[in-house]
Structure formats: structure tokens, C-alpha cells
Amino acid sequence: MRFSSRMLSFCLLLGMMTMAPLAKAEAPTYTLEIKDHTFSPATLTVPADTPWTLIIKNHDKTPEEFESETLSREKIIPGGGQVRVKMGALKPGTYPFMGEFNPDKAKGQVVVK
Amino acid sequence: MLSIATIVFREFLEIALIISLVMAATQGLQGRINIILLGLGIGFLGAGIIAFFTDTLAASVEGTGQDIFNAGVLFVAVGFLSWTVIWMKHHAKHLSQRIHKVGSDIVAGETSVWVLITIVALASLREGAEIVLFTYGMMASGQVTWPAVFTGASLGALGGTVVGVMLYLGLLRAARKHLFAITSWLLVFLTAGMAAHGASYLIAADVLPDLVPQMWNTSHLISGDSLAGEILGVLIGYTPHPSGMEVLFYMAVVGVIPLLMYRPWEGKGGLSKSSPS
Numbered sequence: 348m349r350f351s352s353r354m355l356s357f358c359l360l361l362g363m364m365t366m367a368p369l370a371k372a373e374a375p376t377y378t379l380e381i382k383d384h385t386f387s388p389a390t391l392t393v394p395a396d397t398p399w400t401l402i403i404k405n406h407d408k409t410p411e412e413f414e415s416e417t418l419s420r421e422k423i424i425p426g427g428g429q430v431r432v433k434m435g436a437l438k439p440g441t442y443p444f445m446g447e448f449n450p451d452k453a454k455g456q457v458v459v460k
Numbered sequence: 461m462l463s464i465a466t467i468v469f470r471e472f473l474e475i476a477l478i479i480s481l482v483m484a485a486t487q488g489l490q491g492r493i494n495i496i497l498l499g500l501g502i503g504f505l506g507a508g509i510i511a512f513f514t515d516t517l518a519a520s521v522e523g524t525g526q527d528i529f530n531a532g533v534l535f536v537a538v539g540f541l542s543w544t545v546i547w548m549k550h551h552a553k554h555l556s557q558r559i560h561k562v563g564s565d566i567v568a569g570e571t572s573v574w575v576l577i578t579i580v581a582l583a584s585l586r587e588g589a590e591i592v593l594f595t596y597g598m599m600a601s602g603q604v605t606w607p608a609v610f611t612g613a614s615l616g617a618l619g620g621t622v623v624g625v626m627l628y629l630g631l632l633r634a635a636r637k638h639l640f641a642i643t644s645w646l647l648v649f650l651t652a653g654m655a656a657h658g659a660s661y662l663i664a665a666d667v668l669p670d671l672v673p674q675m676w677n678t679s680h681l682i683s684g685d686s687l688a689g690e691i692l693g694v695l696i697g698y699t700p701h702p703s704g705m706e707v708l709f710y711m712a713v714v715g716v717i718p719l720l721m722y723r724p725w726e727g728k729g730g731l732s733k734s735s736p737s
Contacts, residue, residue: 384601400666402523409597410514412590416684419701420664423526423593425515426600431523433666435673435703448597450463 381405384449395439401432415444461612468616471587476624477694478583484631485643499580507588524665534658537582541651549721652713653697656706671704
């Protein structure tokens with residue numbers, strides 16, 4: 348246990364370094380809404396090569412997890428909650444996403460043009 | 461029920477793989493099972509508490525609180541794992557001699573048992589919270605009954621455990637001679653993957669820039685959704701299309717930990733791998 352104080356400060360330092368918000372660029376915002384375990388709009392069209400911000404509002408009482416392998420994002424939205432996800436500049440194409448907690452119903456796609 | 465089993469399997473897989481690596485790395489440490497069970501217990505307790513406060517957590521920091529929290533948990537785990545791997549290497553000779561001579565109880569006293577407990581607890585904290593939230597959602601929406609939740613969760617946990625045990629036994633068999641070195645390196649890559657994953661959370665929270673949105677794309681080779689993709693994702697941090705920042709974090713860990721493990725500046729003794737005596 349001799350190392351524990353050194354280790355603790357190392358971990359704290361790491362934590363502080365990563366917690367400090369660096370910069371916040373203003374990016375266009377698009378909103379997805381969840382109702383009855385379905386996304387609306389089911390197809391979200393965004394411009395290519397531009398970073399953007401996704402807001403997800405969950406009108407259901409139960410939590411949902413937004414997940415997309417192609418967008419490499421996963422995010423839990425509590426029942427009645429709202430979250431924000433920063434998206435990178437994307438190449439034109441179709442990027443499917445789904446609600447992992449209701450994969451049969453909650454499906455959609457981001458179309459980048 | 462099947463969807464519960466699938467999701468619990470996916471989340472549990474990560475916990476099981478981390479535990480099996482830690483188990484393999486701590487051969488000869490007495491009371492390992494208790495350490496791991498204690499870590500799991502603390503982790504799942506914490507998971508329940510986090511799940512309970514999800515609403516507050518998710519809404520904080522303009523709706524990015526969950527990501528920042530997850531990144532924090534991951535980076536603390538990265539710190540503890542790095543420390544463990546470096547410590548293991550540094551005491552390797554010492555350890556193996558003692559294990560042979562006196563038995564393993566001394567090792568247990570000296571290795572920070574709490575470090576191992578924390579690593580296991582942190583792993584089960586994040587994944588456990590998702591399991592709790594998901595099953596709560598299923599229950600609350602009246603889609604399933606208690607027995608179905610229980611059966612599904614048990615099946616999923618069992619499946620994850622089986623893969624973890626297979627990895628553990630496979631490691632012991634395949635890497636008998638160099639178990640220590642191999643598990644150390646596996647832990648380095650696992651830690652690097654965690655750091656990159658933590659970075660990706662901070663990118664999603666708009667705390668860090670992605671630098672390059674996509675460095676490469678290997679989805680067509682191994683999809684991140686596939687079982688292989690998920691196992692590789694936990695073990696070596698595989699992600700089919702990482703951003704520049706994720707690659708940077710990964711490389712930083714892969715570069716720095718071995719440097720601290722082998723300490724080339726400490727002269728000739730530093731570079732020699734623990735020579736079998």
C-alpha cells in the first residue's frame with residue numbers, strides 16, 4: 348500500500364485533466380424525439396462535412412439507449428429526459444441507428460447529404 | 461426474454477473478460493476469488509445507485525453528464541490498471557521467487573488488494589448500470605414478467621461468464637511459460653482501449669475535438685456489432701472506425717505504460733525480461 352497516495356493523486360490528476368471542458372464550438376442542432384419506443388423523424392437529414400449536435404428527447408416513461416455502430420455513438424436517454432450528443436463531420440451516406448432497449452421498434456437513420 | 465439475455469450478455473461480456481485477464485495476471489494470489497466477488501458486489505451496488513440517479517446524471521452538464529461520468533470512470537480504471545501493470549512488472553522477479561518459496565499470502569498483502577477490487581468494481585459499475593436501466597425499462601413498460609427478466613438475465617450472465625472462463629483457461633494453457641508477460645501486454649492493450657473509449661465519450665460530450673472524424677474504416681472486415689468485434693473491442697479496444705483523438709489516446713497508453721514497465725533509462729537491468737531462473 349506504499350504507492351497508494353501516489354497512485355491516488357495520479358488518478359485524480361488524470362480525472363481533472365479530462366474533466367476540464369476545453370472548447371465548445373457552435374454547431375447546427377438537430378432533434379430526435381422518442382415516443383412509444385419509436386424515433387421521429389425516423390430519417391434525419393444532415394449536411395455533409397459539418398460537425399453537428401444531436402438532441403434526443405425521450406417522451407416515454409422508460410429509458411432508451413440510442414446506439415449506432417456507424418456513427419460510433421451510444422447514449423442513454425432517461426424516461427422523460429433530454430440529452431445532447433456531439434457528432435463529427437460525416438461523409439455523405441446513410442447511417443442507421445436504433446434504440447437498443449427496444450430494437451424491434453426503435454429504428455431510424457441519419458442521411459448525410 | 462431473448463433480448464434481455466442478449467443485452468445482459470453484451471454488458472456482462474466486458475466485465476467477464478476484464479476479470480479473466482486480471483485472474484490470469486494474478487496467478488498465485490490467494491483469495492483472488494473473494495477479491496473479485498467483493499469488487500463485483502461493490503460495482504453492482506454502485507450500478508444500482510447510478511441507475512437510480514440516471515435522470516439527474518443525464519440531464520447535467522447540458523445533457524452530457526452521463527458521457528462525462530463514463531469517461532471519468534474509464535480514466536480512473538485506466539489509472540489503476542496502468543499502475544497494476546507497471547507494479548507487476550517491477551515486482552515480477554520478486555513475486556515469482558516468493559510464490560515459489562513461501563506461498564502466496566505475502567503477495568496478497570503487498571499487492572494492493574484494493575486496486576484489484578477497484579478495477580473489478582469499476583468494470584461492473586458502468587456495464588451494471590446499463591443492465592439495471594434496461595431491465596427496469598422492460599419491467600416498467602410491462603413488456604415482460606419477472607421470471608422472464610430473471611431467466612433472460614441469468615442466461616446472458618452465464619453466456620458472458622462462459623466466454624470469460626474460456627479466455628482464462630485458454631490463456632493458462634496457451635501461455636503457460638510466458639503467462640506473466642503475455643497477460644501484462646494484454647492488459648496494456650485493454651487499458652489503451654479503455655482510454656480510447658473514454659476519449660470517445662468526451663468527444664460525444666463535446667469536451668474534446670475528434671481531430672479527424674474517421675482515421676480508417678474496417679467495418680466490412682469485423683463489424684463492431686459482431687461478437688468478434690465486441691470481444692476484440694474489450695480486449696484490445698477494437699473499434700471499426702476510430703477518430704483521430706481515440707487513436708491518439710490509444711497510442712499514448714501503448715507508448716507510455718511499456719516505457720514505465722521496462723524503464724530503459726534505469727540501465728541494463730531495466731530491459732531484461734524477468735529471466736527464468
